[in-house]
Amino acid sequence: MNARSRLAAFYFFYFASVGAITPYFGLYFKSLGADAGQVGLFMALLQVMRIFSPNLWGHLADRYGSRSGLILYAALGSLMAYLGFFMSINLLLLVPVIALFSFFWNAPLPLVEAATLNFLGARTEGYGHIRLWGSIGFILSVVSTGLFLDRYAVRGILWVTLGLLAATAALSGYLPVSGPTPGIVEKGKKGLPGSPARIAIFLSACFLMSAAHGTYYAFYSIYLVENGYSRGVVGALWALGVLCEIGAFLIMPRLWARFGVRRLLLTAFLGAALRFALIGFAIRYPGLIIFAQTLHALTFAVFHASAVTVIYRFFPGRSQARGQALYTSVGYGAGGSVGGVLGGVLWDSYGPACMFAAAAISAFLGFLLVKICLQEPEATGRSMLNM
Numbered sequence: 001m002n003a004r005s006r007l008a009a010f011y012f013f014y015f016a017s018v019g020a021i022t023p024y025f026g027l028y029f030k031s032l033g034a035d036a037g038q039v040g041l042f043m044a045l046l047q048v049m050r051i052f053s054p055n056l057w058g059h060l061a062d063r064y065g066s067r068s069g070l071i072l073y074a075a076l077g078s079l080m081a082y083l084g085f086f087m088s089i090n091l092l093l094l095v096p097v098i099a100l101f102s103f104f105w106n107a108p109l110p111l112v113e114a115a116t117l118n119f120l121g122a123r124t125e126g127y128g129h130i131r132l133w134g135s136i137g138f139i140l141s142v143v144s145t146g147l148f149l150d151r152y153a154v155r156g157i158l159w160v161t162l163g164l165l166a167a168t169a170a171l172s173g174y175l176p177v178s179g180p181t182p183g184i185v186e187k188g189k190k191g192l193p194g195s196p197a198r199i200a201i202f203l204s205a206c207f208l209m210s211a212a213h214g215t216y217y218a219f220y221s222i223y224l225v226e227n228g229y230s231r232g233v234v235g236a237l238w239a240l241g242v243l244c245e246i247g248a249f250l251i252m253p254r255l256w257a258r259f260g261v262r263r264l265l266l267t268a269f270l271g272a273a274l275r276f277a278l279i280g281f282a283i284r285y286p287g288l289i290i291f292a293q294t295l296h297a298l299t300f301a302v303f304h305a306s307a308v309t310v311i312y313r314f315f316p317g318r319s320q321a322r323g324q325a326l327y328t329s330v331g332y333g334a335g336g337s338v339g340g341v342l343g344g345v346l347w348d349s350y351g352p353a354c355m356f357a358a359a360a361i362s363a364f365l366g367f368l369l370v371k372i373c374l375q376e377p378e379a380t381g382r383s384m385l386n387m
Contacts, residue, residue: 011134012133013167017168047340049106058111208362218340255302279292
């Protein structure tokens with residue numbers, strides 16, 4: 001198995017575990033007697049450690065240059081911590097189990113993202129073709145798990161996830177991890193992309209996008225089931241979104257070449273605002289819900305591939321792992337946590353439609369921040385954001 005295949009295999013199994021946990025663990029927690037607020041808290045706790053864990057592991061990787069060992073230790077740690085779910089059916093005891101598991105589970109991905117971009121070097125357009133295997137893993141997992149849960153008790157999700165985490169850990173020691181390559185540094189012009197102000201505004205936009213998705217990840221499956229959709233259909237809808245995501249990853253180089261990163265990011269944020277508004281207010285119209293899922297190609301694939309590329313250029317050289325860790329922490333960690341917790345509060349207080357409306361507003365605010373912080377392409381030449 002060559003280096004590219006090993007990276008693809010890691011993405012496959014890692015995101016297969018995400019495909020088991022993200023759509024269905026809310027249902028598992030609910031089966032233990034958790035209410036909407038508690039489900040939101042538990043799902044948010046899976047994201048909270050993304051605030052701290054990736055930064056710590058990313059700092060260690062950039063400081064000591066031992067990404068391969070850290071990826072392996074983190075994957076093994078997540079596998080060991082996960083065993084606590086089998087011993088914790090009390091809701092209060094779940095809190096430390098989720099926290100410890102999340103601390104390790106969220107650590108490897110930003111390290112692997114940095115390793116993948118470093119492996120590709122100047123050919124960053126190849127990122128989507130490797131990363132799409134994570135989407136394939138997710139889609140196979142979410143569909144098969146949904147069908148599995150239609151036939152068996154929800155607790156069976158624990159065994160499905162255990163096998164996927166074991167496969168991820170087994171692959172973690174064989175990834176092509178080398179030292180960082182020099183990044184792209186633009187100098188001599190005040191306010192160029194990569195300045196602290198631009199980085200802060202861009203990360204704030206990522207926070208808002210992830211907060212919107214945090215609500216979606218925590219409550220979408222529950223909302224569908226409560227409105228009469230079967231678990232098999234729930235899995236099919238998740239799968240549809242990821243199929244569209246795979247298609248977007250495949251054509252990402254052509255999208256970047258034709259439209260540039262800035263335009264794609266702006267379109268992704270507007271697509272997210274539309275998507276969550278439809279989910280909130282058109283839940284009884286399956287055709288519109290199906291259309292909303294196709295927008296996942298924009299709200300995740302186009303957004304994520306473009307965002308990690310921007311971060312790669314914002315953080316050159318030895319700061320690559322820390323840059324990807326910061327993006328993960330602020331976006332998926334803080335943003336996902338806030339979205340999950342506030343989503344639970346809004347659901348209990350005002351109902352799910354209001355909750356998804358807030359997610360749509362969050363995405364639109366992110367659109368405004370991207371419009372501010374990323375410069376327009378220059379009239380001549382290729383700017384950093386007009387690849």
